[in-house]
Amino acid sequence: MRSKTIFYIFIILIMTMTSAAQDEKLDRTKPPKPGPPKDVQFPDYFDTTLPNGINVLVIENNKIPAVSVRMVFRDAGSFFDGNNHGLASLTAELLIKGTMNRSASQIAEEIDFVGGSLNTGSDWDGSYISLSVLKKHLNTGIDLLSDVVLNPVFAEDEISRVKEQRLSSILQAKDDAGHLSDKMFNKVLFTDIQGKYKSPYGFPPEGTEQSVKDLTQRDIIDFYSNHYFPQKLIIAFVGDITKEEALRIVEEKLSVWKNNYKEPLGNEISKNPFNTGNNSVFVVNKPGAVQSNIRVGHIGISRNNPDYIAVTVMNTILGGYFGSRINYNLREKHGFTYGARSGFNPHINPGDFSVDTDVRNDVTDTSIALIIEDLKEMVKNEITDEELSTVKNYLTGVFPLQLETANSVASRVINLKQYDLPKNYYSTYISNINKLTKKDILDAAKKYIHPDNLFIVVSGDASAVKDKLKRFGEVKVFDADGVQVFPIKKGD
Amino acid sequence: MFTLSAQVKGQASNVEFEEFDMKNGLHVIMHKDNANPIVSVDIWYHVGAKDEDPGRTGFAHLFEHMMFQGSDNIGKSEHFNYVQKAGGTVNGTTSQDRTNYFESAPSNQLELLLWLESDRMQTLKVTQENFDNQREVVKEEKRMRYDNAPYGSRWGEMMKRAFKDETYEWIPIGSMEDLNNADLQYAQEFYRKYYSPDNAVLVISGDIDYDNARKLTEKYFSEIKPAETKKNAYPEITFNSGEIRDVIYDNVQLPAVYIGYKIPGMTNKEVRALEIISMIIGDGRSSRLYENIVYKKKTAKSSGSFVWDNEVGGLFIVYATGFKNTDLDSLTTDITGIIDQLSEGEVLEKEIQKAKNSIENDQVNSRQTILGKADALANYWTFFKNTAMINTIVDDYLGVTKDDILNAAKKYLSTSNRVVLYYEPKPENKVN
Numbered sequence: 001m002r003s004k005t006i007f008y009i010f011i012i013l014i015m016t017m018t019s020a021a022q023d024e025k026l027d028r029t030k031p032p033k034p035g036p037p038k039d040v041q042f043p044d045y046f047d048t049t050l051p052n053g054i055n056v057l058v059i060e061n062n063k064i065p066a067v068s069v070r071m072v073f074r075d076a077g078s079f080f081d082g083n084n085h086g087l088a089s090l091t092a093e094l095l096i097k098g099t100m101n102r103s104a105s106q107i108a109e110e111i112d113f114v115g116g117s118l119n120t121g122s123d124w125d126g127s128y129i130s131l132s133v134l135k136k137h138l139n140t141g142i143d144l145l146s147d148v149v150l151n152p153v154f155a156e157d158e159i160s161r162v163k164e165q166r167l168s169s170i171l172q173a174k175d176d177a178g179h180l181s182d183k184m185f186n187k188v189l190f191t192d193i194q195g196k197y198k199s200p201y202g203f204p205p206e207g208t209e210q211s212v213k214d215l216t217q218r219d220i221i222d223f224y225s226n227h228y229f230p231q232k233l234i235i236a237f238v239g240d241i242t243k244e245e246a247l248r249i250v251e252e253k254l255s256v257w258k259n260n261y262k263e264p265l266g267n268e269i270s271k272n273p274f275n276t277g278n279n280s281v282f283v284v285n286k287p288g289a290v291q292s293n294i295r296v297g298h299i300g301i302s303r304n305n306p307d308y309i310a311v312t313v314m315n316t317i318l319g320g321y322f323g324s325r326i327n328y329n330l331r332e333k334h335g336f337t338y339g340a341r342s343g344f345n346p347h348i349n350p351g352d353f354s355v356d357t358d359v360r361n362d363v364t365d366t367s368i369a370l371i372i373e374d375l376k377e378m379v380k381n382e383i384t385d386e387e388l389s390t391v392k393n394y395l396t397g398v399f400p401l402q403l404e405t406a407n408s409v410a411s412r413v414i415n416l417k418q419y420d421l422p423k424n425y426y427s428t429y430i431s432n433i434n435k436l437t438k439k440d441i442l443d444a445a446k447k448y449i450h451p452d453n454l455f456i457v458v459s460g461d462a463s464a465v466k467d468k469l470k471r472f473g474e475v476k477v478f479d480a481d482g483v484q485v486f487p488i489k490k491g492d
Numbered sequence: 493m494f495t496l497s498a499q500v501k502g503q504a505s506n507v508e509f510e511e512f513d514m515k516n517g518l519h520v521i522m523h524k525d526n527a528n529p530i531v532s533v534d535i536w537y538h539v540g541a542k543d544e545d546p547g548r549t550g551f552a553h554l555f556e557h558m559m560f561q562g563s564d565n566i567g568k569s570e571h572f573n574y575v576q577k578a579g580g581t582v583n584g585t586t587s588q589d590r591t592n593y594f595e596s597a598p599s600n601q602l603e604l605l606l607w608l609e610s611d612r613m614q615t616l617k618v619t620q621e622n623f624d625n626q627r628e629v630v631k632e633e634k635r636m637r638y639d640n641a642p643y644g645s646r647w648g649e650m651m652k653r654a655f656k657d658e659t660y661e662w663i664p665i666g667s668m669e670d671l672n673n674a675d676l677q678y679a680q681e682f683y684r685k686y687y688s689p690d691n692a693v694l695v696i697s698g699d700i701d702y703d704n705a706r707k708l709t710e711k712y713f714s715e716i717k718p719a720e721t722k723k724n725a726y727p728e729i730t731f732n733s734g735e736i737r738d739v740i741y742d743n744v745q746l747p748a749v750y751i752g753y754k755i756p757g758m759t760n761k762e763v764r765a766l767e768i769i770s771m772i773i774g775d776g777r778s779s780r781l782y783e784n785i786v787y788k789k790k791t792a793k794s795s796g797s798f799v800w801d802n803e804v805g806g807l808f809i810v811y812a813t814g815f816k817n818t819d820l821d822s823l824t825t826d827i828t829g830i831i832d833q834l835s836e837g838e839v840l841e842k843e844i845q846k847a848k849n850s851i852e853n854d855q856v857n858s859r860q861t862i863l864g865k866a867d868a869l870a871n872y873w874t875f876f877k878n879t880a881m882i883n884t885i886v887d888d889y890l891g892v893t894k895d896d897i898l899n900a901a902k903k904y905l906s907t908s909n910r911v912v913l914y915y916e917p918k919p920e921n922k923v924n
Contacts, residue, residue, distance in 0.1 A: 026712070034598075291635045336632065
């Protein structure tokens with residue numbers, strides 16, 4: 001009897017629940033409203049400069065028991081290669097190829113044994129060393145890191161091995177359409193095709209076949225002693241580490257470092273360069289290619305340009321995210337490409353602005369024409385209210401996603417220091433985006449996008465694409481080495 | 493016993509989660525991490541390239557693109573628009589075994605993400621025009637990533653030889669011919685068959701409240717009907733059926749060799765041992781391959797090895813890129829020698845420990861993001877039906893012994909169980 005009652009009640013309960021669910025039939029036609037937004041704060045960090053000039057940053061985060069240490073040498077970038085293209089990059093690579101205390105193999109074995117990584121690299125604006133280890137292996141990592149920074153030996157046999165590998169990489173890069181385009185694009189943007197000026201950005205940071213062959217041990221040792229200074233070092237400790245621990249490490253390992261800073265001999269670069277493209281076309285011939293890799297653009301802005309945020313918002317609408325005009329147009333509307341994007345590539349000095357995409361051969365010219373139309377529209381009319389609110393929501397919404405890991409926070413803190421950005425750059429980032437108006441976006445477009453002075457670079461099968469490209473301007477064809485190829489006339 | 497397990501315990505932090513099954517078969521996993529005000533929604537459908545019918549290669553991946561082309565209440569491109577307007581990011585990927593869709597956004601947008609995912613699980617609506625558009629997009633993806641990329645055909649060429657007439661004969665991008673023949677009607681069949689709650693796992697990871705997340709999931713997913721699909725049978729993988737060697741001439745400057753040894757599916761414990769072997773052989777500048785052929789002999793410019801583990805079978809891959817004048821025969825002989833030496837018993841405890849340390853480091857770092865954790869949870873549920881493996885996997889690796897390593901090497905890393913592919917420059921494409 002008793003059990004029957006229980007059973008009965010159970011049935012009623014179920015029925016009630018079911019009918020309640022039916023009463024509130026789910027309305028799927030409208031998107032649900034968001035909950036109240038949560039406050040986004042840029043995480044706190046510690047920032048100090050020691051007596052010998054080292055800038056120490058600590059971005060503490062105990063989510064996982066791991067620490068990374070990132071060093072930035074501000075005056076040791078490829079910008080200072082001079083005529084020795086590839087020098088900064090090879091010097092950085094060789095730091096971990098032997099010290100006064102350890103051979104290259106010993107360094108590799110020690111870091112690999114603790115499951116960590118110790119890597120070096122360089123770009124236009126600096127050279128970098130980064131260590132990543134579990135917290136329990138931090139001491140091993142720090143011993144290695146300080147050794148490679150302070151005591152590299154740049155042995156001849158290591159140099160020759162790295163040079164051989166680099167020469168092969170340069171050869172191999174000729175297979176890659178995107179790389180060929182980058183190289184040609186930088187060359188025509190930043191060197192003196194019109195006799196105007198010459199910037200280091202016009203040369204390949206990895207070096208050329210000739211420049212790498214010519215590099216000597218002397219060049220590398222000199223670059224190290226003339227460009228690696230405590231006064232120009234930013235060191236960031238990231239993750240499961242306190243500022244006390246970090247300062248003790250720096251005190252113990254790097255306070256002895258007293259290399260005196262000398263102003264580097266820079267390359268001459270005009271303060272406001274603007275090499276004009278006149279929509280001329282440069283084709284890098286890649287016989288047999290089934291796609292054209294395209295760059296359309298010109299010189300852009302420097303990282304500390306005060307209009308940087310307005311330019312970022314403008315560029316996001318233009319080609320900076322999936323929903324951008326250019327990607328929608330070329331991909332979702334026409335199906336010409338897997339993806340198309342535009343971007344400003346800012347350095348300490350103005351870098352490039354370009355639209356990049358890969359399209360099948362027979363729509364190469366049509367795609368370029370569509371890109372130019374999008375650029376023209378961007379500088380002609382204001383964006384819509386819808387576009388402005390979408391991009392603001394997008395950029396402010398993804399900001400906390402970009403702050404998820406200690407390393408991504410550290411990258412931003414390092415940026416502040418490396419590019420001398422205002423201290424409150426990130427704490428005011430969201431409000432600065434939200435302040436922008438449609439007019440601000442149009443102003444930024446007019447100021448920084450120049451649809452009538454583009455350089456157009458296509459790396460692809462010249463025989464399949466070059467004739468149709470004449471509609472944009474003069475067409476010049478080059479081989480993978482960047483040497484201009486002239487058509488062979490009959491009878492020659 | 494206690495001491496022993498304490499000794500081998502990894503340092504990876506515990507990932508707490510709750511999971512439940514809905515009546516329609518949808519498996520739901522929730523992981524709470526309130527460190528940042530963000531949330532990820534990650535759905536894995538247990539369908540991939542290996543489920544494709546003959547003549548339909550590439551379809552699972554082409555279909556992934558369709559899932560962004562609209563459903564009853566969400567138009568073409570609107571899925572992206574809604575997520576981006578909410579301040580989120582969105583994407584999808586297709587592998588041999590599964591297709592996943594994921595969004596990350598500020599955590600106050602969780603309900604929107606569930607609305608979007610549930611609508612396209614229930615009422616996908618693709619027009620012929622949108623189907624044709626995405627077919628072209630995918631063909632461009634194939635050209636960019638495979639046909640026009642140096643060595644881009646290597647994995648397709650490898651799979652079609654290693655798994656001839658078996659599961660995994662092709663890679664997810666498929667063939668141009670099959671993409672051209674793909675039709676909308678088949679897409680609808682494919683959708684009905686595989687895109688159902690009983691073939692999926694939904695992971696919600698990040699700044700959530702368990703009760704609320706569960707309530708919202710019920711609200712949006714409970715009315716979706718299961719498909720109760722019977723999947724295609726997967727032909728068995730055979731081992732040691734003889735070495736296959738081939739030469740491919742490509743638009744490349746440098747010769748390269750890719751070697752693939754057939755291995756069992758990922759749930760087989762031997763795969764853990766094989767992963768440790770791949771690290772000893774080819775991971776990092778102190779690995780045997782690098783030490784020997786890159787550093788000492790200087791016959792290779794770069795080298796490496798990794799385990800490509802799939803659900804029912806995979807490959808242990810070893811590769812090296814030569815210099816311009818490298819002779820691939822002698823390079824391959826050297827690589828084979830390095831592997832044979834290991835199989836014959838030469839493994840140092842120190843090397844094993846090094847590999848284990850490296851795995852531990854990778855596992856700890858992969859727990860940094862809510863999406864990384866969501867993928868790991870979905871993976872252990874989908875293929876192992878054991879979500880808790882996220883917290884025991886490191887110990888599984890740490891428990892691998894020297895005997896396990898030697899047994900796995902002897903069993904799978906023999907010449908008769910591999911494909912060797914040489915990539916040589918086409919004579920007419922040499923730049924200099």
